[in-house]
Amino acid sequence: MEFTTWPQVNMINQKNYYTEFLKQDDQALAVRLQQEERLNARKKAAVDIDRARAQAAQDGVPYAERDADLDDDVAMDDADGEDYGSKTIVIHIGSQNMRIGLATDALPKTIPMVIAKRSTRSESEDSEPLPKRVKLDGPSEEWFGEEFAREYNTMAQDFKTMRRHNKRRVLPNSRELVTKWNSATPPEMIPEHSDPMRIDWTELPDNAKAAQDHIVGHAALRIPEKSKPRYRLFWPIQHGWLNEKDYNNRNMLEHDFFLIIEDSIRNELGLNHKREWAQYSCVFIIPDLYEKVMVTRVLDELLRDFSFQRVCFIQESLAATFGAGVGAACMVDMGAQKTSISCVEDGMIIEDSRINLKYGGYDVTEAFVRMMLFDRFHYSDFNLMRRHDYLLAEELKAQFTTMSDEDISVKLFDFHLRAHGQQTRKYNFKIYDESMLAPLGFFRPTIFDQSRKLIGRHTIMPRSVDLYNGRPNDPLSKAQIAVYTFVNQFIPSAVSAPPAQSAQFLSTSTPVRRPLALPSHLNGDTDGTPRSSPAGSPAPEDGSTPHPTGDDANGDDIAEIKDIQPDTDVIDRAVPIMPLEQAILISIQHAAGTGPESERRRRDLLGSIMCIGGASKTPYLGAYLEMRLRAAFPQFPREILVVPPPRELDPAVLVWKGGSVFGKLRMTNDSWIGRLEYDRLGSRILNYKCIWHW
Template identity: 65%
Template sequence: MVGKKSGRALLREEGLQRTDNNMEFSTWPQVNMINQKNYYTEFLKRDDQVLALRLQHDERLDRRKKAAVDIDRARAQGAADGVPFVEPDPELDEDDAMDDIDSENFGSKTIIFHPGSANLRVGLATDAIPKTVPMVIARKSQHTESELSEPLPKRQKLSKEGATEELFGEDFATQYNTMATDFRTFRRSNKRRVLPNSRELVQKWNTAVPADIISEHNDRVHVEWTELPADRKQAPEYIVGDAALRIPERSSPKYRLYWPMRYGWLNEEDYTTRNMVIRDFFLILEESIKTELGLRNRREWSQYSAVFVIPDLYEKVFVAEMLRQAIVEFGFQRVCFIQESVAATFGAGYGISCVVDMGHMKTGIACVEDGMVIEESRINLKYGGADVTDTFVRMMLFDKFNYQELNLLRRHDMLLAKELRETYGTMSDENISVQQHTMYVRAHGEQTRKYDFKLYDEGMLAPLGYFRPAIFDHTDKLNARRKLIPRSTDLYDGRPNDPMSPAQLAVLDYAIKNIPSAVTATPVKPARPLPTPMSISTPSKARLLGLPPHMNGNGDTTPASSVAGSPPPEDMGTPQPGDATESSDPTLPDTDALDLVVPIMPLHSAILTSIEHASGLDERRRRDLLGSIMLIGGMSKTPAFHTYLEAQLRAAMPQYPKEILVARPPKELDPEILVWKGGSVFGGLRVTNDSWIGGVEWDRLGGRILNYKVLWHW
């Protein structure tokens, strides 16, 4: 007889006993229970819990209390004098007047800064026009900038035959000859007379006519060179602005020119440390305040406010550094920021506009509506007036220009080339013909040289590079990029978070597919990140581009947002399109490829790309933006440029024959200073402007205060 077995033995023998093999019941992710203690918390859900908003509320309350006390005092005084008291109108908008409560002009204590790659515009908000200071500083050095680098434009070694096609390479010769052929076809279609041997006439004249020497007593124009002390030890360590550009090449001691800003961002190629480039940038601002505004006593600066005009696609690290320097080092009472496109609409008085800022080394495009930039439309192209000047010089040298030793790195040659481009550059083919011109080369310690030379189509083909940017030289524009200045990264996942737009992604995609010289193959070791990253990125929206395939790649879609917490990629170039976006679209390039791309696109295509992303499916907004395209910046002064651009836009979008309109700023405003003028209007508003950042806010929150204070999505 078998004995009775226990239940545990039966489970073991029959295989019914449960064993734990550490396997999950399901592959679905497990959601943890909500912490009921914090479920109903109100942390940072009320305005009084945010320091920036609480300080604004306290400031308004103090202002109202002061106004109430003033009214009571005035009422009592009126009763004592037997004069009836008139109550103020409570409906008046305080921002309409520039007189504050103490009847002091608020704008007279506000300084407006608009830094650029070539010039700094600075002035008080009450000034009619700003002071213009070249954004350059000269420092003592063993060698000048022309001695440290090969001549610019860069020449190639010629063969024994010395053909001009070899001077700047086969690619440039092909591009130049193609543009010249298309230009002749364009002139014939406009019923213009075209001589078949115009280029040969120019080359023959320039080769045969030498320079004439003019003695000093016969030269009626004298250049005012910067005089240096006879004792080398007494020479200043640095010189800023116009005086730096007029230092003789063979001065004793020698000086080297530094440009802290290039292509709209800090110049990392000519500097060895981050502190040096930042120091020179703010040193130019400091000297401009002292010399141009007459505020030599730094103790007075604490009574002033500062407005900084920054690009639409800015770098957060640099903006945060500007805030720190203005509050801590300069000691300004308060600081605020405004974007360039918004400032342009403020200055022009436009409610809606597509702003095209044609600067010295960059061209910014953005659509603005009701005082706000449409984030998806922002574009930053890395070409400008400097590229036109360089191309104009190369074209003249290609046509055997008789001043063959022209070097844009020499100071007098740089100023001469800019003058020639401004004088002979045009976008009108009406008066294009073989014409004789005269120029004078004046260098310190040398006799004046007079050159008689001839030009044909160089004055129009050079600015035509805006529509054929492959003719520009893009090879060195990303040199040493991110070598010194780190990029901003997200506080939580460590991903780069500088602002990016779908329109800028389309520009980078176009550059990869159509402009080989815009793609850099040499990576640079990225700079060490800052210990305290900045804030979150600007979101991007997926949207199809309704442009022709030849103007917008292949109608690619914009990458969608991603929240993946992967480590930040190695950074070597243009702001990352993949900073906050990733895409499964196989037609788009990957993020690593875009790191080494210069954003280049024909100007008319870039404008239409910006408008398309800004309008989306809203046909009414698209028509409004097409009819309010505003050209600003120095290069917008090129004769007939807006007319030529308008014709190109209408040819690309024939379905809008009457809606497209390209115009300059109204009211005869100078397009070069329009952005600064808009900043002065913004800075002249009274203290009710909530974007001001004071010292208390900076001390407690640092750069994080920008999340609450700027008037756009930081």
């Protein structure tokens, strides 16, 4: 007798079984919906043709047959005609600015990525002054610590050596002339009614209860410091990440982030009613090395709360190639607080070449202010946390910084300090080499302050992890791991102290001297390079799995990176920084690979390096970068070429322009994510819709 009436299922023969689950295109919802959409378009086109033929026969006129076959997708989905893209919103988020507009717009609207919220105290009253003063009771040379003084003096000495090498005149007492003048020249007071360039501050109602709860963009930066009621500024994006340092709550951080986007759509694009948004599509531009939690959260918000008809994502470097109209290039995107480098070929980003460095134009601004204060700048109360000082610093950087040593000499300049409720102060000041040493930080990033860039990291925003093994699965390229390796060996100031329970990370390998002191991957030597998982997979939690390493390839001051294998803990504690020319060479080398086409690909990429982003507009930056690259890689003296964006396009909006071009292409139909697909599959739809490996 059987013990139960339940039917018993025999075990499957492990040697002979087969399944077709998700092995055919029509079994995937995303592909099936695309096929149905194309079929419906063909049916509609066929009905239109039959109707046109019947109308022509009724009118007694011959019907002009179409050149295109019904099986072709040419113009089948061209329902909008020449205005295709007028219902597509393109959004590019940055740490300092957001660029937004319709795909048919020639240029985007640029809005500061900042929100002012009612508070009891402003940000300058609640925070210590920036640049951070280490010591205030001594001379200005001691304000920022011994490390900054040593780096600054070393850079100044190297700069003198370079000028002598270039046959430039060098005065021995240039620094003394600057410090003496700046410390002894007081400002000139100008009454506000006599200042024709006075600032239009944001007007607030006399009744505090009638004041707005939040103000976004340019108006937020023009709120007086001591306004009634008080407002505090928040920047939801910092260094390309969500700003976890200034927020204590994830919901509030995400709320401010999307509130800036929502207000910009209403005020800048004129779409005041959300019921209109259901007719619009959205192209959202994300970093090359993105965070999956952020991308999935943006997708959910745009489809559910914003109610867009459909959404698609494109990476920054790929969008830049669309904007520049090139098929293959090494894109160097220099933003306000991050610099990303990626090699693009045939419309795809080479995954192993992606690099994200945490410095940009704002670091140059802060370094420029520190250098002027170091040289006894008379406005010693300079504080970047104050709104008018921040705007002034950005203006001074844009006006005086340069990368041409031909323009460097002791010169007299002036600027006007305008603060709400105060008389305008006119300062006369002298500068010497500060205007070039500050942007030289791109090639010597140790001059930048790295102490605040990792504060609060992953404290309120969870990290995306693999569902099966629990390991982080955000994309991490081999070139980016090489940057972390460089930081761990040569820039200890950019690595925070390990937790008490973590063991100290040590290296036991011995460096190997190589020809020209170049790294192994720059010489084609890959035998000793440990292999890792494919690009896009994360570094494991332990340090037992080998990972690729990188090397320092500087021209004048070449150092070698030991074969360190950083684990996840070390990566979380290190700020990814590296001299710009070295990072470009490492990115190109990882993009070239080791196959038979590697040499040709390397030469092509070296000859198509393009600097974009707002920080790339520093005068003569491209020429100086080209000189540094040729010094670091003398094997290719003629192939190396740094080119500006074509057609005189503004490099700051080139990525957005590429996103608008991408949004108008018919080929992007396969990357659009609709509401039906997202409701059924959730964020899993990104595996089918992204045009890169998700």
